[in-house]
Amino acid sequence: MSAPAPIAIIGGGPCGLTFARLLSRAGINYVVFERDDSPEPQDHHSGGTLDLHTTTGIAALDAAGLRAEFENFARYEAAVFTVQDAQGGNRYRADAEGDEEQRPEIDRVQLRKILLDSVPAERVKWGKTLESISRGEGGGKGAKRWVLKFKDGSEESGFRMVVGCDGASSAVRPLITPAKPQYSGKTYIEGRISPSNPQYVAAQDLVGPGNSAAMGAGRALLLQQMSDRSYRAYIGIEESDTSLTRPGGILDFATDIETSRTALLERYYADWAPHLRAFIEDAEAPFRVWPLYTLDVEAFAPEAQWTRAPGVTLLGDAAHVTLPNGEGVNLAMLDALKLFEALTAELGGDDGDDDDAVERAIVAYEADMRTRAQAHIEDGIQMCGMMFQADGAEKMIAFFKSFEDAAKAQAS
Numbered sequence: 163m164s165a166p167a168p169i170a171i172i173g174g175g176p177c178g179l180t181f182a183r184l185l186s187r188a189g190i191n192y193v194v195f196e197r198d199d200s201p202e203p204q205d206h207h208s209g210g211t212l213d214l215h216t217t218t219g220i221a222a223l224d225a226a227g228l229r230a231e232f233e234n235f236a237r238y239e240a241a242v243f244t245v246q247d248a249q250g251g252n253r254y255r256a257d258a259e260g261d262e263e264q265r266p267e268i269d270r271v272q273l274r275k276i277l278l279d280s281v282p283a284e285r286v287k288w289g290k291t292l293e294s295i296s297r298g299e300g301g302g303k304g305a306k307r308w309v310l311k312f313k314d315g316s317e318e319s320g321f322r323m324v325v326g327c328d329g330a331s332s333a334v335r336p337l338i339t340p341a342k343p344q345y346s347g348k349t350y351i352e353g354r355i356s357p358s359n360p361q362y363v364a365a366q367d368l369v370g371p372g373n374s375a376a377m378g379a380g381r382a383l384l385l386q387q388m389s390d391r392s393y394r395a396y397i398g399i400e401e402s403d404t405s406l407t408r409p410g411g412i413l414d415f416a417t418d419i420e421t422s423r424t425a426l427l428e429r430y431y432a433d434w435a436p437h438l439r440a441f442i443e444d445a446e447a448p449f450r451v452w453p454l455y456t457l458d459v460e461a462f463a464p465e466a467q468w469t470r471a472p473g474v475t476l477l478g479d480a481a482h483v484t485l486p487n488g489e490g491v492n493l494a495m496l497d498a499l500k501l502f503e504a505l506t507a508e509l510g511g512d513d514g515d516d517d518d519a520v521e522r523a524i525v526a527y528e529a530d531m532r533t534r535a536q537a538h539i540e541d542g543i544q545m546c547g548m549m550f551q552a553d554g555a556e557k558m559i560a561f562f563k564s565f566e567d568a569a570k571a572q573a574s
C-alpha cells in the first residue's frame with residue numbers, strides 16, 4: 163500500500179502548530195505552509211502576551227504533551243486585572259483567587275517557540291503564502307486531491323485534507339463560507355513602555371505583573387506586562403475611517419510618530435485624566451495599528467450556508483475571528499484538539515487514505531465548532547464593546563464581582 167496522502171495545514175500560528183504537534187505524536191503525515199519567511203518573530207504577530215485557560219488552551223497543550231515546556235514560561239502571578247474609568251475613578255483590581263480556571267500568561271513568541279520546537283523542522287515550509295486551492299486528480303482509485311498555489315508561484319499537490327489555520331484573512335475560508343470579517347469601527351494602536359520609560363514606575367504601580375484597562379466613551383487604554391517586565395500599551399479608538407491610520411492619514415504612525423501621537427491625544431484623549439494620557443505621551447515605538455475585525459454571528463446560525471468542500475475545514479481565527487476577548491488563542495488551540503480527536507476517532511489508528519472517515523470527522527468537528535464560535539463571537543463583540551463604553555469600568559467591575567461572589571458562595 164502507498165503512503166497515505168498528507169494533510170496540508172495552512173498557517174503556523176497557535177492553532178496550526180498545535181494541530182501539527184498532535185498529528186506528529188499520532189504518526190499522521192502532514193505539512194505546514196506558513197506565510198512568514200522564517201521562524202524568527204515577525205512584526206505582525208498580534209498580542210504581546212496571551213492568557214491560556216485550563217479547559218481550552220492549557221488542555222490542548224496537555225494533550226500535545228507540552229505542559230512541562232509551558233510551565234517553564236507560564237506567569238501565574240500575571241492573573242491580575244486593574245480597571246478604571248477615563249478619569250481614574252472606579253478603580254478596582256481583580257485577581258484570580260477562588261477562580262476554578264487558571265489563566266497564566268505567556269508571551270506569544272514563547273508559545274510559538276514551544277510549539278515550533280515540538281515538530282520536526284522539515285514539516286514546516288516557510289515563505290509559503292497560500293493564494294488559491296483547487297481540486298486535482300491523482301488520488302488513486304479515482305480519488306481527487308487538493309492542489310495548493312502559493313504567492314511565490316510554486317504549487318504543491320496531492321493533499322487529502324486541507325486545514326485552514328491562516329487567521330483572520332484566511333485564504334481557505336471562501337471554500338467553506340461566503341462570510342467575510344467586517345471592520346468593527348474599533349482600532350488599537352500598540353506602543354511600548356520599557357524599563358527606561360518615564361512612565362515605567364507608574365505602569366508598575368497601576369498594572370503590576372498583569373493587565374489593566376481604562377475605559378471611556380469610544381476609547382480604551384490597555385496596558386499589559388510582558389515576560390521581560392516591559393509593558394505593551396494598546397491605545398483604543400472608535401473610528402470608522404480606517405484611512406486615518408494608513409499612509410498620509412493623521413494617525414500614520416509608520417511615517418510620523420510625533421504628529422500622529424499629537425493627533426491621537428488631541429482628537430481622542432483630550433478629556434482623559436493626566437496620569438492616563440501620560441502613558442500615550444511617553445509610549446515608545448515600534449507602534450503597530452490593529453484595526454479590529456469580526457465575523458457576523460449569523461454566519462454560524464444552523465441555517466447559514468456552509469459548503470462541504472471534501473477534506474477542507476477551518477480552525478481558530480480562520481473559522482471564527484472576533485474582537486479580542488481573551489479567548490481567541492484558547493479557542494484556536496481547542497479547535498486543533500477537537501479536530502484531532504474527531505479525526506483519530508474516525509481513522510481508528512490506521513492513518514489510511516479513507517476519505518469518508520476524514521469527511522465524517524470534519525462534519526462532527528464543525529457541528530461542535532460552529533456552536534462554540536457563535537458564543538465566542540457574541541462574547542467578543544460584547545466584551546470588547548464594553549471596553550469602549552463610558553460606563554465600561556462600572557460594568558466590568560460588576561462582572562468581576564459576580565464571579566467573585568459565585569466563587570465565595572461555592573467555597574462556603
Ligand SMILES: Cc1cc2nc3c(=O)[nH]c(=O)nc-3n(C[C@H](O)[C@H](O)[C@H](O)COP(=O)(O)OP(=O)(O)OC[C@H]3O[C@@H](n4cnc5c(N)ncnc54)[C@H](O)[C@@H]3O)c2cc1C
Pocket residue numbers: 172173174175176177178195196197198208209210211212213290291292293327328329330331332333350452477478479480486487488489490491492494
Ligand atoms: C491586538 C490583538 C490582541 C489580542 N490579544 C489576545 C489575547 O490577549 N488573548 C487571546 O486569547 N487572543 C488575543 N487576540 C486574538 C488572538 O491573537 C487570535 O485569536 C489567535 O492568534 C488565533 O490564532 P490562529 O492560529 O487561529 O491565527 P493566527 O495567530 O492569526 O495565525 C495565523 C498564521 O497563519 C499565517 N498565514 C496567514 N495567512 C496565510 C496564508 N495565506 N498562507 C500561509 N500562511 C498564512 C500567519 O502568518 C500566522 O502565522 C488578540 C488579537 C489582536 C488583534
